[in-house]
Amino acid sequence: MELLGMRLLLVGFGLLIGILFGFFGMGGSFLVTPTLLVMGYPSRVAVGSGLTFVFGTSVIGALRHREHGHVDYKLAVIMTVATTLGIEIGKRVVDALHAAGNADLVISVAYVGLLATVGVLMLRDARATGTSSTSVDLSDRVKELEIPPR
Template sequence: MSLALLVLFVGFGVLIGILFGFFGMGGSFLVTPALIVMGYPTRVAVGSGLAFVFGTSVIGALRHRSLGQVDYKLAALMTLSVTAGIEAGKTVVLGLESLGLADMIISVAYVGLLGLVGAFVVYESWQTSTEEGNESGESGETADEEGPTGLFTGIRLPPMVSLTGGPSVSLWVILAVGLVVGVLAGFLGVGGGFLLMPAMMYGFGVPAAVAVGTDILQITVSGGVGSFLYAQSGGVDLSIVAPLLAGSALGARLGTAATSLVDEDGIKIYFGLMLVGGAIAVAVRQVGNSYGIDVLSTVSLVIIVGSAVLVSGAVVYNSVRELRQRRVERQQSSV
């Protein structure tokens, strides 16, 4: 591996580490398409992405645990169901690869899922912020009394599981959602974070910070299982994974600390924008492949890296600004 490529992977690891600690996503949703754009085989891109997820998640899980941002019951249930679905997703990838269709279908799936989920999160968060700004204090108090709700909280099929900071959710609903995410994780080569985080926030009504910490703990196991399965078929390249992990060790600590500084709507909006950027990048690359426009592959990589730089930069900037504001408030209160 050349020195330039080594520096690129370490720097990319730092950026993804920040995003991982902040959003609870292992980063393979960016690593996998980036490796594909750089010319690595689909199996290697997917397997190496999952191996990176496992290594980075260990760092982030320990940090979030110290902040009390983990729901252990939910993490255990999601881990069981997600890992059960990963093998099925991996089997689909290997089958498509033998037919020469894996690259195209996975790219289209990335565009669809990342784009839809990202657009929904941005729209919902923006709408919530606008409504909160227009509503009176009385309406805000009413919302607090009603408590957090989610799309699936109305399904009262026992046994029910009480979640940290959220309502009770049916055990069967949690397992079903985890299974679906697991299949998609094995198929797309991701730890499932970009699907699990919105599932917990919007489906189960879990607060964003707790969703991030719980997601990371679950990813620690599912990413490890996924990378092990791909390693058995020669799908993990340690020369890629090692420099990425070296960079992410620092970035993950910075991103995790930022979750306690940035408001919940801010976390959601940054999360959605990150997904939209990934969807655009993969779409550009696929158009380039379809029409033989090689330069679009480079444009796609620039969009992926640019998205990581902009969003991680925004996270760090807003965290530093919040720290300064808190310091000023403490100084004023002590006067």
Template sequence: MIGLFVGFGLLIGILFGFFGMGGSFLVTPALLVIGYPAPVAVGSGLAFVFGTSVIGALRHRDHGQVSYKLATVMILGLTFGIEVGTRVVFLLADLGSADVVIGVVYVGLLGAVGLTVLRDARTDGTDAGTGRVATRVRAIQIPPMVSLPGGATVSVWVILAVGSAIGVLSGCLGVGGGFLLLPVMVSGFGIPAAIAAGTSILQISVSGAFGTFVYAQSNAVDIPVVAALLGGSALGARIGASATRLVNEADIKGYFAVMLLSGSVDTASKQVSVAYGVGMLGTGSTVLIFGTAVVVSGAIVRTSIAALRENRERGSSLTH
């Protein structure tokens, strides 16, 4: 099992470095599917978030893909929200309904965000930051205002509100919030995808550290599992972060949507399996979550290698 987690960590490392997410949107469902209690799955997911995001944040900083101004404001909201979300999880655990509630929320949230990102990807990224959501966000002119990469000017209060809402979900679901932060920053704030990914990882490193501390106080973090995942993800994170410079923005969104929709279907299958005793669905959900990580990670690496070859051939033709 430890070897499996090391391999899974490698795949998630590639995905998180590429998408700007801590990877817990796959880790937490995977632990739930395997049979870990909800508080432990959530706490371990956040601990994994913290470890991977530190590695990825340093890599994106080297590429100049971080907006420190936005990250600072968002972190304030995330920290407050995580405290609220954590209290909700332990309340649900005391009532005996944490597994069901968290599973249902995962299914709905991942599915909704995945479909939204897929729709944006099909537009080839040409309308990012120019849709109705972005227009409404920019129409809120409550000072102080913050200038962001991509040319947008957004109210600090809007950023704090968004950060707090994502923080609540992060504390409840054991995610760093990257799968929500990335589409919010790209489609809502109009920030380029590569910079959004780097900024997201920086924010996640702070929120993940805070969430881990809160859950660790209740012994809800499985250290051997987290260590195995982190060991595998260290190399993967560097590969994924480098790939963002080689893959176009529409492809990033497309891969991202596939991962979110897969997580939604996987968690739904697990919930149905437990509720109705259908063992085949439980096995299928395990295969789906690990299989999707393998397929998408492989696609990212393959696309990056193809882009490198194309760049080299282009450079060679120019020198001749």
């Protein structure tokens, strides 16, 4: 009975993350990984499961947005290459932390720090007035890159 309850909890959690992903356009990994850590999964399993979840939901979300013409392919290529490199580096760091026996603590603290930083930046942007911002400048620079095919 307990196994069925756990499966229902995970299905409900996946449904909630999917709804949030579709509504806000955010990756669910920032919720999946810490939740799996709280549920007692090892850090390497939680991180890997979060990446797998994000991959699937990202592909489905991108296909849906492509139908409406909401995909910037140039930006997608840049982000895919950078993300792939970042994932490889992150995997090696997690493996090294696991070998040292510090993976669970470091990943948990890093998540708290990351979420706090994102929250502070979002509050800052919400309170900011005016039209000039760093993110707009970065977006403009990415749009100016000439990556074939055009």
